[in-house]
Amino acid sequence: MAFEKDLNLDATELRLGLPGTSDESAKNQTPATLRSNNKRALPEESMSSNATASKNCDQETAPLPKAQVIGWPPIRSYRKNNLQPKKSEGEISGIYVKVSMDGAPYLRKIDLKVFKGYQELLKALEDMFKFKAGEYSEREGYNGSEFVPTYEDKDGDWMLVGDVPWEMFTNSCKKLRIMKGSEARGLGCVV
Amino acid sequence: MQKEMAYSFPDEVLKHVFSFIQSDKDRNAVSLVCKSWYEIERWCRRKVFIGNCYAVSPRMVIRRFPEVRSIELKGKPHFADFNLVPDGWGGYVLQWIAEMAGAYPWLGEIRLKRMVVTDESLELIAKSFKNFKVLVLFSCEGFSTDGLAAIAASCKNLRELDLRESEVDDLSGHWLAQFPETCTSLVSLNISCLGSDEVSFSALERLVDRCPNLRSLQLNRAVTLDKIANILRRAPQLVDFGTGNYAAELQPDVFSNLAGAFSSCKELKSLSGFWDVVPAYLPALYSICPRLTSLNLSYATIQSPDLIKLVSHCPRLQRLLVLDYVEDSGLEELASSCKDLQELRVFPSDPFGVEPNVSLTEQGLVAVSLGCPKLQSVLYFCRRMSNAALVTIAQNCPNLTRFRLCIIEPKTPDYLTLDPLDAGFGAIVEHCKDLRRLSLSGLLTDHVFEYIGTYGKKLEMLSVAFAGDSDLGLHHVLSGCESLRKLEIRDCPFGDKALLANAAKLETMRSLWMSSCAVSFGACKLLGQKMPKLNVEVIDETEPPDSRPESYPVDKLYIYKSVAGPRFDMPPFVWSMDEAVKILH
Numbered sequence: 001m002a003f004e005k006d007l008n009l010d011a012t013e014l015r016l017g018l019p020g021t022s023d024e025s026a027k028n029q030t031p032a033t034l035r036s037n038n039k040r041a042l043p044e045e046s047m048s049s050n051a052t053a054s055k056n057c058d059q060e061t062a063p064l065p066k067a068q069v070i071g072w073p074p075i076r077s078y079r080k081n082n083l084q085p086k087k088s089e090g091e092i093s094g095i096y097v098k099v100s101m102d103g104a105p106y107l108r109k110i111d112l113k114v115f116k117g118y119q120e121l122l123k124a125l126e127d128m129f130k131f132k133a134g135e136y137s138e139r140e141g142y143n144g145s146e147f148v149p150t151y152e153d154k155d156g157d158w159m160l161v162g163d164v165p166w167e168m169f170t171n172s173c174k175k176l177r178i179m180k181g182s183e184a185r186g187l188g189c190v191v
Numbered sequence: 192m193q194k195e196m197a198y199s200f201p202d203e204v205l206k207h208v209f210s211f212i213q214s215d216k217d218r219n220a221v222s223l224v225c226k227s228w229y230e231i232e233r234w235c236r237r238k239v240f241i242g243n244c245y246a247v248s249p250r251m252v253i254r255r256f257p258e259v260r261s262i263e264l265k266g267k268p269h270f271a272d273f274n275l276v277p278d279g280w281g282g283y284v285l286q287w288i289a290e291m292a293g294a295y296p297w298l299g300e301i302r303l304k305r306m307v308v309t310d311e312s313l314e315l316i317a318k319s320f321k322n323f324k325v326l327v328l329f330s331c332e333g334f335s336t337d338g339l340a341a342i343a344a345s346c347k348n349l350r351e352l353d354l355r356e357s358e359v360d361d362l363s364g365h366w367l368a369q370f371p372e373t374c375t376s377l378v379s380l381n382i383s384c385l386g387s388d389e390v391s392f393s394a395l396e397r398l399v400d401r402c403p404n405l406r407s408l409q410l411n412r413a414v415t416l417d418k419i420a421n422i423l424r425r426a427p428q429l430v431d432f433g434t435g436n437y438a439a440e441l442q443p444d445v446f447s448n449l450a451g452a453f454s455s456c457k458e459l460k461s462l463s464g465f466w467d468v469v470p471a472y473l474p475a476l477y478s479i480c481p482r483l484t485s486l487n488l489s490y491a492t493i494q495s496p497d498l499i500k501l502v503s504h505c506p507r508l509q510r511l512l513v514l515d516y517v518e519d520s521g522l523e524e525l526a527s528s529c530k531d532l533q534e535l536r537v538f539p540s541d542p543f544g545v546e547p548n549v550s551l552t553e554q555g556l557v558a559v560s561l562g563c564p565k566l567q568s569v570l571y572f573c574r575r576m577s578n579a580a581l582v583t584i585a586q587n588c589p590n591l592t593r594f595r596l597c598i599i600e601p602k603t604p605d606y607l608t609l610d611p612l613d614a615g616f617g618a619i620v621e622h623c624k625d626l627r628r629l630s631l632s633g634l635l636t637d638h639v640f641e642y643i644g645t646y647g648k649k650l651e652m653l654s655v656a657f658a659g660d661s662d663l664g665l666h667h668v669l670s671g672c673e674s675l676r677k678l679e680i681r682d683c684p685f686g687d688k689a690l691l692a693n694a695a696k697l698e699t700m701r702s703l704w705m706s707s708c709a710v711s712f713g714a715c716k717l718l719g720q721k722m723p724k725l726n727v728e729v730i731d732e733t734e735p736p737d738s739r740p741e742s743y744p745v746d747k748l749y750i751y752k753s754v755a756g757p758r759f760d761m762p763p764f765v766w767s768m769d770e771a772v773k774i775l776h
Contacts, residue, residue: 130763
């Protein structure tokens with residue numbers, strides 16, 4: 001069946017470029033196949049729930065191992081969570097917490113396992129919500145910023161992000177909230 | 192003379208006639224007959240279905256249909272189920288509730304799918320609608336048990352509360368106790384998605400006790416097996432029941448109590464739940480198996496022999512959801528025992544394993560297609576397939592309306608011939624003339640799309656992944672599938688040409704999703720410019736698409752028809768290609 005004749009694309013009205021020119025140059029662009037091959041390596045790459053994608057971010061050109069294609073096979077998270085935990089690295093074993101910011105109408109979710117420490121986490125939060133956290137010091141919390149990253153721990157207490165060692169934080173953090181500076185005063189006071 | 196006919200019936204008569212017309216399609220047709228029918232119809236439409244919450248604004252709906260009592264809204268695109276849509280994308284229901292609170296004081300039913308529902312929204316529902324009866328939150332998120340407490344406490348005549356597959360922030364199980372003692376109206380309660388260990392069981396028991404019309408009850412995983420008998424004895428009228436976890440040490444008295452409780456439920460037709468199944472307790476179900484029409488064992492990690500035993504007791508089964516532990520042998524048994532089977536879903540027990548962990552192949556599906564002539568709906572995960580098997584299935588089941596096949600490894604060829612699976616899927620679309628929904632997998636070239644475009648005339652929804660060679664593939668689908676409403680594509684080499692050549696087609700569809708394809712930013716802009724009735728949205732979480740050359744492909748693209756114009760709640764990683772919005776963004 002010669003369907004090729006049907007695809008008389010030159011005659012269509014919509015095209016890129018000026019009338020009379022062809023779009024040869026567009027043809028030479030390499031289409032993106034699996035995302036990892038074309039994305040710049042960014043530490044906050046894993047907005048999506050593929051925990052290991054950013055482990056590969058140092059190897060910009062390494063292809064994604066096949067077990068780790070995002071959203072494939074197409075199974076919903078609640079089903080995956082109901083199966084016995086498997087040895088294969090990947091989407092099931094992350095520590096997902098919700099992140100909200102005062103004034104922003106949307107929630108985000110991030111995987112804490114993906115970050116090596118507070119610096120990476122803060123950079124990711126800053127990029128996600130477009131704010132600057134300011135300088136952190138143990139005594140004074142976050143200086144020089146309107147927004148303060150806080151988190152709710154296992155006991156339901158709200159703490160400043162950075163007050164406890166990283167490991168302790170990832171084990172106890174239930175959710176994150178980027179508070180307006182005025183509300184955050186008095187948080188994480190020295191015991 | 193003919194013109195006068197339309198006016199010869201008084202409005203009241205027309206209104207009465209229209210009240211018998213329930214389907215949206217028919218109502219829409221009625222409203223197009225003439226202006227006066229449009230007017231009468233819009234005042235008496237009670238139910239509205241909005242397949243894409245961004246296709247129209249709440250204000251527009253309220254303006255046209257002032258007396259709505261029941262609304263259904265869908266938010267995120269389907270691929271959100273597989274984490275392809277970033278959190279924060281949208282689908283917030285709050286604005287809808289706020290506007291309807293003022294306009295529809297008698298709103299009684301709200302059904303939402305894939306929407307973000309906050310506690311604030313739930314509290315607003317509880318406060319605003321005095322006659323609220325039905326709340327269905329299918330695959331929703333953003334709320335906690337606090338919001339549920341508000342609903343339970345305020346909705347005096349609540350009939351249905353269904354939270355299926357939603358993500359709920361479980362703060363405490365005590366929200367159940369918020370249902371007042373005077374609430375006796377519940378007909379359906381689905382809390383299977385709740386994670387907490389704290390569902391207040393005594394509150395649940397009392398609730399079940401005082402609701403004699405309760406027909407459908409789905410418990411959550413935290414409810415233990417020994418509690419089932421108590422619940423069932425309080426609600427022997429149940430038609431649809433979901434257990435909690437179905438595991439306990441085998442004890443004769445617990446077993447006989449359970450078996451007795453099940454056998455007292457003479458109306459029970461549908462079962463689900465079954466987390467952590469202990470096979471020894473399955474025979475407790477045998478007394479009701481002959482009546483069962485629907486069985487969801489998709490969380491039951493039991494092996495084939497136990498599944499076979501159970502299924503062979505259920506000759507009336509119409510719907511079966513199961514894990515691939517059922518294996519080919521179990522499906523062969525199903526094919527010989529369950530001649531009424533209409534729907535089969537087989538889920539993978541080890542989706543990320545490289546080697547198959549169970550003996551489930553294309554043979555199982557072939558056996559079912561042979562033995563179950565009424566088969567209409569299939570969802571099947573497996574690791575190998577052949578064109579021959581697909582052709583056989585197509586020939587055996589010409590009445591298929593939904594066929595979703597997922598061969599776990601992308602681009603897997605026919606395991607016998609190493610050919611692409613074009614011919615097999617081609618046979619499916621050719622033989623199954625009523626096919627409405629199709630999901631493809633395996634190694635596929637542009638040819639499969641040629642078949643789909645040629646034969647898939649009733650196809651409404653198509654899901655494509657890792658398939659095709661060129662724009663020709665996409666062109667076949669867009670130009671051939673006359674009934675196409677939803678198209679979702681990931682990781683295919685489809686670019687600008689087919690999309691631009693078929694731009695007008697997009698206005699006839701609900702939506703198009705393309706991710707990890709080859710559509711350029713320039714083409715998206717062009718579409719946004721030329722097609723004002725479409726919202727063209729580019730999703731990119733790493734950087735703004737205009738920080739790269741126009742010919743660079745976009746990460747994700749979501750196009751949908753809308754009369755509301757570009758939306759106002761786009762997060763920073765979503766860019767609208769609408770000219771006006773771009774200036775402000």
